[in-house]
Amino acid sequence: MDCLDEPVVTLSAPGPELTGPYAQEIKQNLKGIFALDKFRPNQFEAIDATMAGRDVFVLMPTGGGKSLCYQLPAVCRSGKTKGVTVVVSPLLALMHDQVNGLRAKNVDAVLLTSNTRDEEAQEIRSRLYSNSKPTLLYVTPERLKVSTNLKNMLSHLYRGQELARFVIDEAHCISTWGQDFREAYQELHTLRDDFPDVPIMALTATADRKTIDDIMHRLQLRTPAVFQQSFNRTNLNYNVKPKRSVDEMVAFIKQSHRNETGIIYRTGRDKCEKLAAQLRQKGLSAKHYHAKLDPTDKETVQAEWQSGECQIIVATIAFGMGIDKPDVRFVIHFDLPKNMDGHVIFPYYQETGRAGRDGLPADCVLYYAYRDLQPILKMIRDSRDPNTTKASIERQEQAVRAVVQYCENESVCRRIQILQHFGEKFDKKDCRGRCNNCASEGLLVTQDFTNEAKSVLTLVQSLEHGKENVTVDHCRNIFKGANVSAVRDKRHDHHPNFGAGRDMPKELVELLFNKLLYLDALMELSTQTNSKWHQQYLKLGSCAHEFLAGRRTLQLSYRPKTPKPGGRAKATKLQKPPPERSPEPERPQPLYADDSMDEIECSPKKAAYKAPHQGPVVEVISDSEDDAPQRRKHEPEKLYQTLVAHRQTILDKNPSLVESDVMDTELLELLSIASPQGKSRQRLP
């Protein structure tokens, strides 16, 4: 294979100069055939380059408009190479859609796949040997690989100089680096050997530097013109929320996307069916979609969703490839996005990329719960795939942990985190508050939790020594000092570490445990119980000793929901909580980075609040300056103690009740710090 020449890279120019020998015809066809007014970034340049007979590499985000880059030159006659444009694509459904779309525009496009009936294939063949050749021929890589007839036809066209170009759509499928690797794509390297004078255009939405080089090398592209643009989808709001309940998600949809179209991704077929049914019960129009669905049902569901008859599709990753619905207003991931190849953000990016293809604002929400990690890890470790190696398991685990890290990273702009996987440097000010980390900027608290970490580890260590198996939930309850029967029954309320984390809010305790699990200071061990069920028990992990020996510290960054009485958080700066939905631009947004949104202003008024007992000051932001004097008179810690005592009185009178039946500790904390408003007084039950 020849060495690859240095490619010419063009990073999306501010606006194409529509000049050059082909510009006239290109502009005419843009309007006349495709009924479009202007080009999106890089479209014109890519079209111009392929018409000049150059190899072209187009790296454009999902929904960016790659198809036009090869469909438009295919209908032009003034290019250097003439004849049939051959499009290789791995997606049958997408090819069907494209061919139908082109035919509706009176463009002569045909499709040859392994499913094409013999008579139809024969007809296409005759046309290719005749004078009425189609403008575009779509083929699957498999057909290209196995069909001698097809190869002969292409050779015939080549000899007659009637092959305008080869287009390799979803070009990342050729790269063994990617999860979408397709065996048949490997054969495409022969195109350059067999048809050396035919320009090649490769397109993808999914490639990092390594994959780009791999694709160009494998296709033997010669001095390709590379068009690469920012992968930032400015109109998408990226948000990670704690996964608590289906009801919360339903409330979000009803509040922010009533009667709007959306996709909810789940990791299993059963989960899709169950969730779709739950959504219907709650008054939303939803259907499920997964690989095992009958083909006719798949078509029906997709058509109903496409037409707007069905609002929400609850699907596995089987849904979405080649979907071109412009007005998808939300994409929700209700499970950790599962990815088994090490390229973890790509699929997530691709799936969220199905939102807002019309350039209008859309929400991408990932509902995250750390507990979702274990089943995925278990699946990876228990894989029966004969090709699984220790290295591949490690890679997959790393990939899933990268998603967890993305979810738990509340400090770095989500766009920076996503775009770095494309090797793209992103300036966080360009996010303009359209990710929940930027929208909540200022709320972040970074604090040392080494002592708390040690306390948790000592607790687990002593339980291990006592040969006691406890779950992570149970251990959290001990640490938090929860008055629950499971803890009392095992007399863990007498453990010296019982209640060591009493002062920490629930979310923070959860974060602490998650972080220790993530760092392998803790681990969950799957053990078979007497009743043959597998239960995950909490044990010390391989790094625990580093913390216990005082060689390692633990910092946690978190956003406190409410400052708690007695909390000792050293809050750097607190601002009012982010809006439920990122601010919407008032006008339609272009899809890409260089639009000019106004900055979102965020300058809340502050009122200082001194924590009632030990520890530094926590700043509380108030919406209103008026409540500052009231707050000074208010004594949260005292009120908190009164409320706890009152709850205890109720519990003592009603032994069957647990704390949360009366009132959650979190709620008590919240009540105790809330300044009394007006003359009304709240009474506990």
Ligand SMILES: Nc1ncnc2c1ncn2[C@@H]1O[C@H](COP(=O)(O)OP(=O)(O)OP(=O)(O)O)[C@@H](O)[C@H]1O
């Ligand atoms: N210049 C343009 N002006 C307006 N709309 C455009 C333009 N180019 C493409 N589009 C529209 O953008 C949408 C996405 O285009 P297309 O399907 O080609 O995207 P894609 O890059 O192939 O995405 P994917 O990777 O998801 O397949 C389509 O609805 C298309 O009609």
